[in-house]
Amino acid sequence: MDAIDLDLGTMTIAHNPDTARIAAALFSEDDIGAVIRCHFEVERATTHAVSVITQDRWRxxxxxxxxxxxxxxxxxIGVPKHFLEPARALNRHRNGLAHQGVDEITEDQETEITRLxxxxxxxxxxxxxxxxxxxxTFNKKYRDCSxxxxxxxxxxxxxxxxxGLPEILAKYYVEAATRHRETPS
Structure with a gap:
């Protein structure tokens, strides 16, 4: 997969992720609790995105x-895979915890989700x-973290x-249409 070439600039999204839940995941004593909280928050964000993009027709x-x-x-419905693959990786990792007896986040899992x-x-x-x-209190750079x-x-x-997919897609499709018009046939 190639990187997405899209300048998002400054953007305000209509959904507010629950930062308290993400913080609770960060400070969770065990990895299972951290992944479950993370999964819940990404699922909330996904439900929001699907609801906005389909105007609630997805239900x-x-x-x-x-x-x-x-x-x-x-x-x-057209969201490029690049935007979905990190959430799919999280879902696989969560399923590993729930159904395969995995009880910690591995370095490979962290590397995979970060790369995506x-x-x-x-x-x-x-x-x-x-x-x-x-x-x-937490104040660390990515490289210094566990x-x-x-x-x-x-x-x-x-x-x-x-x-932010509804807002991101609005920019993505405008730029794609502009590039398409500028490309000689």
């Missing part, structure tokens, strides 16, 4: 209850810094990306 689609189903629907996220957000790099204050912390930081980006 009549049979067998569209799970995150994988919603991601497949987004792909069918960077295809869409190349500026999400090792110097990315996350600051959390409140009941707990595997679980890097994973949760990346999933925070995934949640924002999925939640």
């Amino acid at each position: 009549v689609v049979k067998n569209c209850r799970y995150l994988a189903d919603k991601l497949n629907l987004l792909e069918v 996220t960077r295809l869409v957000f190349p500026n999400y790099h090792d110097d990315f810094e996350l600051r959390v204050s409140g009941r707990h 595997t679980k912390e890097r994973y949760v930081m990346t999933v925070g980006q995934v949640a924002m990306m999925i939640a």
Whole structure:
């Protein structure tokens, strides 16, 4: 897969991911709790994106209850795979925890989800810094984090990306149409 060539600039999205849940995942004592919280938040973002893009018509689609189903629907209606692959990786990792007895986030899982996220957000790099204050305090650069912390930081980006799909797609399709008009036949 090649990187998406799209300047998102500054964008305001209509969905607010639950940052308290992402922070709870970050500070979770175990990886299972972290992944479950991350999965829940990405699924909320996905439900938002599907609802906005389809104007709530997606609810009549049979067998569209799970995150994988919603991601497949987004792909069918035209969302480029690049935007969906990080959430699909998270879903696979969550299913490994739920159905295969896996109980920790592996370095390979973290590397996979980060690599897929960077295809869409190349500026999400090792110097990315996350600051959390409140009941707990956290202030680290990506490169200085544990595997679980890097994973949760990346999933925070995934949640924002999925939640922002309606706004991202508006820019994506405008730029695609402009490039198409400028390309000689």
